Amino acid sequence: MSDFAHAVIIGGSSGIGLEIARLLAAAGTDILLVARNGDRLRDAAEAVRRCGTANVDIAVCDASDPDAVSALVETARRRGPIDLLVCSAGSAAAGYFDAMAPRSFSDSMANNYASALWPALAVARQMKMRGRGTIAVISSLAGERGLIGYTAYAPAKAALSRFAEALAHELKPHGVRICLAMPGDVETPLLAEEIKTRPPETTKITGGSKPISAAQAAREILAAARKGRRVVVPGRSSRWLYRINRAAPWLVAWAIDRLR
Ligand SMILES: NC(=O)c1ccc[n+]([C@@H]2O[C@H](COP(=O)([O-])OP(=O)(O)OC[C@H]3O[C@@H](n4cnc5c(N)ncnc54)[C@H](OP(=O)(O)O)[C@@H]3O)[C@@H](O)[C@H]2O)c1
Numbered sequence: 225m226s227d228f229a230h231a232v233i234i235g236g237s238s239g240i241g242l243e244i245a246r247l248l249a250a251a252g253t254d255i256l257l258v259a260r261n262g263d264r265l266r267d268a269a270e271a272v273r274r275c276g277t278a279n280v281d282i283a284v285c286d287a288s289d290p291d292a293v294s295a296l297v298e299t300a301r302r303r304g305p306i307d308l309l310v311c312s313a314g315s316a317a318a319g320y321f322d323a324m325a326p327r328s329f330s331d332s333m334a335n336n337y338a339s340a341l342w343p344a345l346a347v348a349r350q351m352k353m354r355g356r357g358t359i360a361v362i363s364s365l366a367g368e369r370g371l372i373g374y375t376a377y378a379p380a381k382a383a384l385s386r387f388a389e390a391l392a393h394e395l396k397p398h399g400v401r402i403c404l405a406m407p408g409d410v411e412t413p414l415l416a417e418e419i420k421t422r423p424p425e426t427t428k429i430t431g432g433s434k435p436i437s438a439a440q441a442a443r444e445i446l447a448a449a450r451k452g453r454r455v456v457v458p459g460r461s462s463r464w465l466y467r468i469n470r471a472a473p474w475l476v477a478w479a480i481d482r483l484r
Contacts, residue, residue, distance in 0.1 A: 227450055228358070231308040232256045232300055234287045234343050237268040239412030240362055241312030243442030246275045248308075254279035256300045258343075259313070260286050287313050288334035290342040297346035305354055308449065309347045311340035312362040316418040318373040318426065328376045336380035341387060348395065355399040360449045361388040365408045365462055369469050369476060372484065373426040377418075392454055403449040408462030409435035425484040433461045 231248050235241040236257030245255055249272045257272065257280065259265050265282040272280045281303075283296045300306060315335040317328045340361055351357030366374050367381030385404060392402035408430075409415055415435060419427070436459040448456035457466045469476045 227251075228253050228308040230254045230300075230304045230306050231310065232258065232297065232306055232343070232347070233310040233312060234258045234339060235311070235313030235362075236272075237261065237264040239312070239414055239438050240407070240410060240441050240445070241310060242268050242271070243438045244310055244312065244360075244446055245272045245280075247442055247446050249273070249275040249280065252276060253308070254303070256281045256283060256296075258283045258285050258287060258296065260284065287311075287339035287343055290338075290345070293342040294346045297343065301350060305350060306347050306357065308358045308360065309343055310360045310362070311343055312360075313339035314362065314364075314414060316377050316414050318377065318418050318422045320373065320423055321375040324376060332376040332380040333383070336377065337383045337387070340384055344387075344391065348391075348400070351400045352395065352398040357399075358401045358403060358449050358452075359388075359391070360403045360405060360445060361385075362405045362407070362445065363388065365406050365457070365466060365469075368406065368466065369473070369480075371426055371429060371480065373421075373423040401449075401452045401454075403445070403453060403456060405441075405445045405448070405456045405458065406462075406466065407436070407441050407445075407458050408433060408465060410438055410441045410458070411435045412438050429480055429483050433465070436462070 231253050233241050233245050236245050237259035262284045269280045269282045285292045285296050287293055344359055363385040364381040366378045367385040370378040388402050388404040441458040444458035457463045
């Protein structure tokens with residue numbers, strides 16, 4: 225019997241969300257996988273079913289649409305209370321600020337911020353009333369420090385991280401836990417796409433650190449959510465970067481300007 229009996233995973237068809245789903249399935253959790261592309265969702269659900277639990281459902285939904293999210297959470301709730309919401313949707317278009325399509329900025333806020341905001345809102349009241357529940361929010365180290373090429377991605381992740389912090393304080397007295405995950409580079413389709421559009425300076429600055437696997441990121445995030453930890457930075461080198469940036473932001477700013 226899993227500690228999380230019922231989980232909803234936004235962005236569950238790929239990458240970190242899919243790996244979290246595999247781990248939960250192996251522990252016997254009933255799962256609803258949510259994403260926009262139905263074909264990829266169906267393939268992901270097949271893969272997750274092979275890991276354990278028989279109860280893996282899918283919902284095709286753009287999680288940045290509050291009405292669609294509210295309806296799907298209502299349907300999921302009829303199958304039983306939601307113990308865990310994982311907000312792992314995201315997209316990462318990179319590029320020089322003045323070369324990016326204006327749409328990139330609103331798309332980034334929709335896919336990286338609103339796609340977690342509306343699902344969290346849809347489950348918060350039910351979790352509050354039950355006096356329990358966990359929301360894992362997958363943000364990014366990019367939300368801690370703006371890098372060259374991330375004028376669309378970094379602000380969306382910064383907004384998401386501050387949202388998760390505020391929500392954690394607000395819901396703690398009600399027994400609801402928020403686990404904010406801030407990975408660095410993780411081997412997923414998102415990273416493969418993002419590397420194609422990264423300016424060369426960004427590659428130079430981040431080039432030294434090897435991406436961790438999606439499976440490792442998922443293991444560390446789920447372990448932190450199970451322990452009720454507020455913040456998790458998966459991967460040892462990312463943890464060091466996070467600590468150095470917190471302790472001496474001026475040093476990191478100086479290093480970025482020198483390295484470019
Ligand atoms: N990979 C990295 O290096 C890295 C580093 C730091 C943080 N992160 C964060 O980790 C999270 C997971 O990323 P990943 O690397 O695992 O990416 P991924 O493999 O591309 O998976 C992203 C998932 O989100 C879904 N999605 C995107 N926009 C959505 C929307 N508006 N509504 C519903 N589903 C949506 C995608 O499916 P559809 O496209 O079919 O909707 C897919 O299932 C993201 O928040 C990302 O920003 C990743």
